[in-house]
Amino acid sequence: MKPFKHALLAAAGxxxxxxxxxxxxxxxxxxxxxxxxKILDPIxxxxxxxxxHGYMIYDTLFAQDEKGEIKLQMLEKxxxxxxxxxxxxxxxxxxxxxxxQPVTAEDCVAxxxxxxxxxALGQKMNSFVESMTAKDAKTFTINLKEPTGLVLLGLxxxxxxxxxxxxxxxxxxxxxxxxxxxTGSGPFVxxxxxxxPGDKTVYVKFDKYKPRSEPASGLSGGKVAKVDRVEWxxxxxxxxxxxxxxxxxxxxIEQPSHDLLGGLKKDANVQIIESPQLKGQYTFRPNHLQKxxxxxxxxxxxxxxxxxxxxxxxxxxxxAYIKECKAMFVCDTPFATTKGMDGLLTSxxxxxxxxxxxxxxxxxxxxxxxxxxxxxxxxLAPVAKSLMEKAGFKVDMQSMDWQxxxxxxxxxxxxxxxxxxxxxxAWVAADVMNPVSRAYLNSACEKSLFGWxxxxxxxxLRDDFAREPDPAKQKAIAEAxxxxxIELTPEIPLGEYLQPVAMRKSVKGFLIAPVPxxxxxxxxx
Amino acid sequence: MTLFGYIxxxxxxxxxxxxxxxxxxxxxxxxxxxxxxxxxxxxxxxxEQVAKIRxxxxxxxxxxxxxxxxxxxxxTGDFGESFFFKKTVAALxxxxxxxxxxxSLFTIVLAVLIAVPLGVLAAHRQGTWVDRLVMxxxxxxxxxxxxxxxxxxxxxxxxxxxxxxxxxxQRISEGLGGWALRLVLPALTLSVxxxxxIARMTRTSVLEVLSEDYVRTARAKGQVExxxxxxxxxxxxxxxxVTVIGLGVALLIGGVVVTESLYTIPGLGRLTVDAVLxxxxxxxxxxxxxxxxxxxxxxxxxxxIYTLLDPRIRY
Numbered sequence: 001m002k003p004f005k006h007a008l009l010a011a012a013g014x015x016x017x018x019x020x021x022x023x024x025x026x027x028x029x030x031x032x033x034x035x036x037x038k039i040l041d042p043i044x045x046x047x048x049x050x051x052x053h054g055y056m057i058y059d060t061l062f063a064q065d066e067k068g069e070i071k072l073q074m075l076e077k078x079x080x081x082x083x084x085x086x087x088x089x090x091x092x093x094x095x096x097x098x099x100x101q102p103v104t105a106e107d108c109v110a111x112x113x114x115x116x117x118x119x120a121l122g123q124k125m126n127s128f129v130e131s132m133t134a135k136d137a138k139t140f141t142i143n144l145k146e147p148t149g150l151v152l153l154g155l156x157x158x159x160x161x162x163x164x165x166x167x168x169x170x171x172x173x174x175x176x177x178x179x180x181x182x183t184g185s186g187p188f189v190x191x192x193x194x195x196x197p198g199d200k201t202v203y204v205k206f207d208k209y210k211p212r213s214e215p216a217s218g219l220s221g222g223k224v225a226k227v228d229r230v231e232w233x234x235x236x237x238x239x240x241x242x243x244x245x246x247x248x249x250x251x252x253i254e255q256p257s258h259d260l261l262g263g264l265k266k267d268a269n270v271q272i273i274e275s276p277q278l279k280g281q282y283t284f285r286p287n288h289l290q291k292x293x294x295x296x297x298x299x300x301x302x303x304x305x306x307x308x309x310x311x312x313x314x315x316x317x318x319x320a321y322i323k324e325c326k327a328m329f330v331c332d333t334p335f336a337t338t339k340g341m342d343g344l345l346t347s348x349x350x351x352x353x354x355x356x357x358x359x360x361x362x363x364x365x366x367x368x369x370x371x372x373x374x375x376x377x378x379x380l381a382p383v384a385k386s387l388m389e390k391a392g393f394k395v396d397m398q399s400m401d402w403q404x405x406x407x408x409x410x411x412x413x414x415x416x417x418x419x420x421x422x423x424x425x426a427w428v429a430a431d432v433m434n435p436v437s438r439a440y441l442n443s444a445c446e447k448s449l450f451g452w453x454x455x456x457x458x459x460x461l462r463d464d465f466a467r468e469p470d471p472a473k474q475k476a477i478a479e480a481x482x483x484x485x486i487e488l489t490p491e492i493p494l495g496e497y498l499q500p501v502a503m504r505k506s507v508k509g510f511l512i513a514p515v516p517x518x519x520x521x522x523x524x525x
Numbered sequence: 526m527t528l529f530g531y532i533x534x535x536x537x538x539x540x541x542x543x544x545x546x547x548x549x550x551x552x553x554x555x556x557x558x559x560x561x562x563x564x565x566x567x568x569x570x571x572x573e574q575v576a577k578i579r580x581x582x583x584x585x586x587x588x589x590x591x592x593x594x595x596x597x598x599x600x601t602g603d604f605g606e607s608f609f610f611k612k613t614v615a616a617l618x619x620x621x622x623x624x625x626x627x628x629s630l631f632t633i634v635l636a637v638l639i640a641v642p643l644g645v646l647a648a649h650r651q652g653t654w655v656d657r658l659v660m661x662x663x664x665x666x667x668x669x670x671x672x673x674x675x676x677x678x679x680x681x682x683x684x685x686x687x688x689x690x691x692x693x694x695q696r697i698s699e700g701l702g703g704w705a706l707r708l709v710l711p712a713l714t715l716s717v718x719x720x721x722x723i724a725r726m727t728r729t730s731v732l733e734v735l736s737e738d739y740v741r742t743a744r745a746k747g748q749v750e751x752x753x754x755x756x757x758x759x760x761x762x763x764x765x766x767v768t769v770i771g772l773g774v775a776l777l778i779g780g781v782v783v784t785e786s787l788y789t790i791p792g793l794g795r796l797t798v799d800a801v802l803x804x805x806x807x808x809x810x811x812x813x814x815x816x817x818x819x820x821x822x823x824x825x826x827x828x829x830i831y832t833l834l835d836p837r838i839r840y
Contacts, residue, residue, distance in 0.1 A: 406560070410563055
């Protein structure tokens with residue numbers, strides 16, 4: 001064994017000379033993200049990894065702080081006219097694109113227009129907009145047809161699609177085509193020449209970025225890049241990512257699997273950080289077009305059949321990271337409410353059976369799509385099957401990988417001919433914190449997402465919410481939306497789970513935010 | 526028939542094979558219930574956005590039209606652009622070929638260097654504990670999946686002993702030492718099954734020739750046992766061993782898919798997995814065509830090596 005060991009150590013010594021970081025004086029943060037970066041346009045796709053990429057290289061007009069409040073980011077100030085129909089925005093001094101050109105109001109107007117043509121919340125906001133105009137290099141206005149609370153909610157939206165600012169020449173790209181110029185004004189510059197999908201994505205510090213003077217808080221405040229270089233390493237195997245973290249080959253894992261956290265906690269060189277904002281919410285989505293889920297009473301039986309604890313424990317398995325929460329708009333957030341939820345989600349089998357009997361359920365098998373390859377979702381469908389069968393449903397659970405499910409859920413064919421009745425998934429909390437951004441509440445029939453709920457009352461409530469600029473009144477409307485959602489059942493929230501991040505103890509400055517960001521983070525040399 | 530004529534005939538014979546592969550892989554992908562446009566669009570995308578992406582990718586056209594457009598381009602050497610990576614498939618493959626070639630060569634060299642002496646030793650010591658140990662290892666090597674072996678090696682050599690890195694690949698241009706060091710564990714992992722396969726075949730072939738008259742004659746002439754084994758026995762047993770090695774090289778194509786994914790090596794195997802998961806049709810089609818071509822070429826190479834090892838073989 002000794003000669004072998006000596007040979008290896010000799011090779012290790014030789015390799016040590018060449019395995020070093022690109023420059024000895026540089027600090028590099030090596031991170032494993034939840035997915036590999038393949039697409040680079042955060043307005044063209046809603047994929048979360050592309051959103052995270054967006055936060056690296058682009059900046060936003062507004063941003064959410066640690067408490068979830070919307071703060072100025074690229075803006076010096078904004079004013080609202082007395083009739084609440086004209087918003088005037090003024091950019092901060094010294095903002096600069098990565099190519100050295102100044103950020104102008106025209107750039108921002110073009111960026112908002114492109115975002116508003118793609119994003120669901122942006123489209124809603126846009127329906128209130130009469131015009132958007134650049135007044136001078138630093139000032140632009142949004143003129144509304146009627147007052148709405150959606151301007152700040154939209155421009156401060158933290159998750160996909162985020163209204164990132166791009167240079168006018170880039171933002172004028174057809175919204176249905178991907179951008180090919182990745183010039184941003186954020187704290188990091190994308191190194192396209194070093195981007196190797198399936199291997200690594202590289203960002204370097206933008207030396208000319210002018211951070212705000214306030215300390216960093218959530219996604220807002222001073223975005224100070226404290227490392228010279230960030231590398232996203234594409235390690236798809238969770239166990240291997242954990243091994244690499246333990247050995248110090250990487251510094252950070254965005255979404256370590258919950259079942260591997262126990263081992264990581266025992267490592268003296270690793271820290272686990274739980275952010276109350278980095279959480280997800282499970283949800284059950286029925287297909288309103290297919291019998292028997294076209295019958296509201298059958299759908300309501302599900303509220304009694306299910307309980308959140310079973311779903312959470314089967315998937316997360318650790319009580320420390322789960323929270324039973326019946327608030328549709330996520331617990332501990334501005335629009336959280338439990339109104340209408342009394343007696344629901346308690347696995348009241350008797351009540352569920354009564355409802356099915358009243359509805360005249362004829363035993364039609366429910367085609368339940370079961371995603372098998374994403375660990376965070378794998379055990380949801382088997383739990384749903386078990387609880388539904390106890391309530392009297394007949395369930396045909398069909399297993400498939402997530403990408404097959406994604407393709408199949410767009411089909412309106414009968415469930416026994418390639419269509420479907422239901423599936424389960426998870427939302428990032430930041431995406432579902434109000435009635436407009438919560439996409440599954442969209443009940444505009446053909447125009448709604450797969451599942452196609454159709455309800456004029458729900459749409460009116462969502463419009464009322466969009467029109468209402470007063471947060472207190474918005475809260476009341478959000479309560480009414482939740483009550484209507486229980487009657488309509490476009491989806492059923494199945495509890496929340498925390499998604500901790502894991503990193504070496506040499507890494508400091510991780511920010512509590514709904515999206516993992518890399519400014520303010522530093523690595524001890 | 527001359528050797529040149531034989532090679533030409535075999536090369537022409539690859540054309541229908543590749544054509545069948547092209548049709549088969551195209552149909553397999555299109556008939557699989559999946560939609561790259563829905564994947565690209567992301568979870569929050571609506572039906573209209575997905576439809577627009579489908580249109581941009583040309584996936585809204587009839588399947589036959591899609592096939593002829595793709596196949597026409599392939600005939601001109603254009604494998605198209607990846608749906609996801611915004612790069613040509615040819616560029617993607619060129620980027621990924623070095624890690625895969627490195628891993629494959631490293632593995633085969635390692636496997637041959639370990640397996641052939643082991644097989645000869647087992648044959649020489651037939652029926653002893655050495656023979657049983659080698660054959661026991663061979664059975665184990667066949668039976669345990671590569672990812673299980675990989676995890677065991679990682680735990681022992683990278684985590685427990687801390688001798689080797691857990692994952693990753695370093696290009697040769699960035700330093701030979703780092704390149705070799707990062708390949709040791711993946712190559713060891715991948716070589717286990719080939720060591721088992723080649724050692725077993727070597728033992729059987731050598732045992733067969735050991736009972737031949739010329740071996741008895743060599744021994745009678747007083748040749749030392751080492752020379753008998755390596756000069757007379759092994760050389761005459763080489764044809765089936767080379768066949769197995771050739772088969773092993775072809776089988777490596779499957780092996781690199783698992784091993785590259787486990788060790789985060791950005792090679793063709795990893796590209797295949799990523800492309801399949803993302804339903805990146807142009808990339809999957811090109812990689813499968815490439816793998817098929819390599820498979821056919823390896824078979825041809827093995828047939829040609831026969832003539833070198835055994836002058837009696839003529840085509």
